[in-house]
Amino acid sequence: xxxxxxxxxxxxxxxxxxxxxxxxxxxxxxxxxxxxxxxxxxxxxxxxxxxxxxxxxxxxxxxxxxxxxxxxxxxxxxxxxxxxxxxxxxxxxxxxxxxxxxxxxxxxxxxxxxxxxxxxxxxxxxxxxxxxxxxxxxxxxxxxxxxxxxxxxxxxxxxxxxxxxxxxxxxxxxxxxxxxxxxxxxxxxxxxxxxxxxxxxxxxxxxxxxxxxxxxxxxxxxx
Amino acid sequence: xxxxxxxxxxxxxxxxxxxxxxxxxxxxxxxxxxxxxxxxxxxxxxxxxxxxxxxxxxxxxxxxxxxxxxxxxxxxxxxxxxxxxxxxxxxxxxxxxxxxxxxxxxxxxxxxxxxxxxxxxxxxxxxxxxxxxxxxxxxxxxxxxxxxxxxxxxxxxxxxxxxxxxxxxxxxxxxxxxxxxxxxxxxxxxxxxxxxxxxxxxxxxxxxxxxxxxxxxxxxxxxxxxxxxxxxxxxxxxxxxxxxxxxxxxxxxxxxxxxxxxxxxxxxxxxxxxxxxxxxxxxxxxxxxxxxxxxxxxxxxxxxxxxxxxxxxxxxxxxxxxxxxxxxxxxxxxxxxxxxxxxxxxxxxxxxxxxxxxxxxxxxxxxxxxxxxxxxxxxxxxxxxxx
Numbered sequence: 001x002x003x004x005x006x007x008x009x010x011x012x013x014x015x016x017x018x019x020x021x022x023x024x025x026x027x028x029x030x031x032x033x034x035x036x037x038x039x040x041x042x043x044x045x046x047x048x049x050x051x052x053x054x055x056x057x058x059x060x061x062x063x064x065x066x067x068x069x070x071x072x073x074x075x076x077x078x079x080x081x082x083x084x085x086x087x088x089x090x091x092x093x094x095x096x097x098x099x100x101x102x103x104x105x106x107x108x109x110x111x112x113x114x115x116x117x118x119x120x121x122x123x124x125x126x127x128x129x130x131x132x133x134x135x136x137x138x139x140x141x142x143x144x145x146x147x148x149x150x151x152x153x154x155x156x157x158x159x160x161x162x163x164x165x166x167x168x169x170x171x172x173x174x175x176x177x178x179x180x181x182x183x184x185x186x187x188x189x190x191x192x193x194x195x196x197x198x199x200x201x202x203x204x205x206x207x208x209x210x211x212x213x214x215x216x217x218x219x220x221x222x223x
Numbered sequence: 224x225x226x227x228x229x230x231x232x233x234x235x236x237x238x239x240x241x242x243x244x245x246x247x248x249x250x251x252x253x254x255x256x257x258x259x260x261x262x263x264x265x266x267x268x269x270x271x272x273x274x275x276x277x278x279x280x281x282x283x284x285x286x287x288x289x290x291x292x293x294x295x296x297x298x299x300x301x302x303x304x305x306x307x308x309x310x311x312x313x314x315x316x317x318x319x320x321x322x323x324x325x326x327x328x329x330x331x332x333x334x335x336x337x338x339x340x341x342x343x344x345x346x347x348x349x350x351x352x353x354x355x356x357x358x359x360x361x362x363x364x365x366x367x368x369x370x371x372x373x374x375x376x377x378x379x380x381x382x383x384x385x386x387x388x389x390x391x392x393x394x395x396x397x398x399x400x401x402x403x404x405x406x407x408x409x410x411x412x413x414x415x416x417x418x419x420x421x422x423x424x425x426x427x428x429x430x431x432x433x434x435x436x437x438x439x440x441x442x443x444x445x446x447x448x449x450x451x452x453x454x455x456x457x458x459x460x461x462x463x464x465x466x467x468x469x470x471x472x473x474x475x476x477x478x479x480x481x482x483x484x485x486x487x488x489x490x491x492x493x494x495x496x497x498x499x500x501x502x503x504x505x506x507x508x509x510x511x512x513x514x515x516x517x518x519x520x521x522x523x524x525x526x527x528x529x530x531x532x533x534x535x536x537x538x539x540x541x542x543x544x545x546x547x548x549x550x551x552x553x554x555x556x557x558x559x560x561x562x563x564x565x566x567x568x569x570x571x572x573x574x575x576x577x578x579x580x581x582x583x584x585x586x587x588x589x590x591x592x593x594x595x596x597x598x599x600x601x602x603x604x605x606x607x608x609x610x
Binding site for chain 2: 051056057076087091099100108
C-alpha cells in the first residue's frame, strides 16, 4: 500500500469569471522509503501540489491520503495536529525564527508533543548530530551560513520523526557546495533512516539524487 | 499556549524603539490614571481621617454640614450633660461645642481663599486625640489667640507663630501650630469657642462633638438624641459625617480619572494596534512557519496577544515608575461640601499601582487583539515563500 495516495487531484483558481486551472486530474502514489523528485518549470504548480500534500492549501477536487488518513477531509484544526506528527517541511528560504537559537528552532515541533524537557533535549541533539551541527546548538540563524541554516531547518523537519518529508526547492538559495551538502544529507536521511521524501526542484543536480523523477508541466504529471 | 514566550520577548527586544515608544504611550496614560486616582484617594483620606469612630457629631436636624447648622447654648448644654458622654480625668465631659465659620485669608501665592475658623472648647484636644500642638503653645482661654493647622502654615499670610491674622474685625495672634495626622483639620484655624462666638456676633454653636463612653452604643445614643423633644438635632458618627462630605468630590475626581485616562487610552491603544500590525506584517513568514509546523491558529493568536501584553506590562511599569514620585506631594482644593480650602497629599498606594498595571494590560489586550487575529488567520501558503 502506498504511503501517499493522490487521486484525481485538481486545483483551479477562480478569478471573477475566469477559471485558471493549475492542474487537473492528477494521480500519484509514493511508497514508504521512496525519494521522489518533482520537477517542472516555474508556475507549473509544483509548490501548490506540495502545499496540498502538507494540508496547507485546499484542493478544488480530489483526495490525498497519507498512511490511510484523508488529509483533504480534515478541518484546519485537525490538519495542524496532523502536520505536527506526519509532515516535516523544508523551505527554500530556511524560514528559521531569527530570535531563537538553532536548538530552540529545532525544538519547536517537539513543543507540540508530550515529550519531557529531557526527552526533547535528546531528540534535538540527535537531530543536530544527524545534520552535523552539534557544535552550533546555541548559535542564532544570523550567525550561521546559508547552508548551515538549511541544515538546521532539515533538523527541525526530522526531529519529530515525521512520516513524510516535503522539501520545496531546498537548494534554491544556496551556493553549489552548500547545495551538495544539503542534498547529500537528504540522501542519507533516505538511505540510512528510510525517510520518505518528496522533493520539489528545478535543479537537475538535485533531481539526480532521487529514486524517481516526475515532471509537472502545463497541468500534466508525467513519469 | 505552546509557542514559547521567549519568542515574543526576544521579538520585542529586536525592535526596541517602537516597543519603547508604544510602552511610553501606555505609561503616560497609566501615569495620568494613577495621578488622578491618587488625588482622589488623598482627598478622601484627608477628609475621612478628620473624623473618629469614637466621637459623635451633632448638628441641627436637617443640616448637611456644619455651616448650615445652629445649636443654641442650652441645646449644647443638654447634649453635653447626657450620661453617655465620656468624662476626662478631671471629671469634665469630653465634649466640644464648636463655632464653625469661613474666613477669607490672603494666600501667599496669590488671591484669597476661604479657610475654616473653628472655635473649640479646651477639651477639643482630648476629644480628638489625633490633634496635637506641634509648635508654640495652646491658646489661652479668654485671649484672642489662635492655632494654625500645619497645612496652612506658609501658604497664607500671617500664619507664622507670633504673627497676627485679622478676621471678624479683630487681630488674632498665632501662638502655635497643630497637626492632625494629615486630616482636613490641618487646613483649619482653631481658637477658643467663647472668643469666636462674640467676634462673629452669633449666639449659637454650629456643632457639638463628644466622645462616647462606649462606641458600640452609638445607635441608642443617636436614638436618644434625635427623639429628645427639647432638641431638634441629628447625630452621626464623626467619621461618617466627614466621610459623607468627601463623597461628591471623590466621585467627581474618580470619574475624571477614568474619563480622561480612558480618552487617552484610546490613543495608546491605537499606538499598540499600529505596532502590533507592523510586527505581524513583518513576521508573516515566521507565522507561516509556526502554522506549517502544526501550531494551531489559536496558539499564534495567544502568542501575539502575549507579545502585546509584554509591551503593555513594560508600559504599565513605566507609568508606575513615573507616578511614584507623586506620592506625598501636597496640593489643595476647595471642598465643595464645606466650601473651604483643604490641603492633602497625593496617595499612590500599592493597589493603585496594581490597577495602573492592569489598566495597561487591558490596553495591550485590546490593542493586540485585531493584529493577533490577523496573524492567526493569515494564509500560510504565500507568506512562507516571502523573503
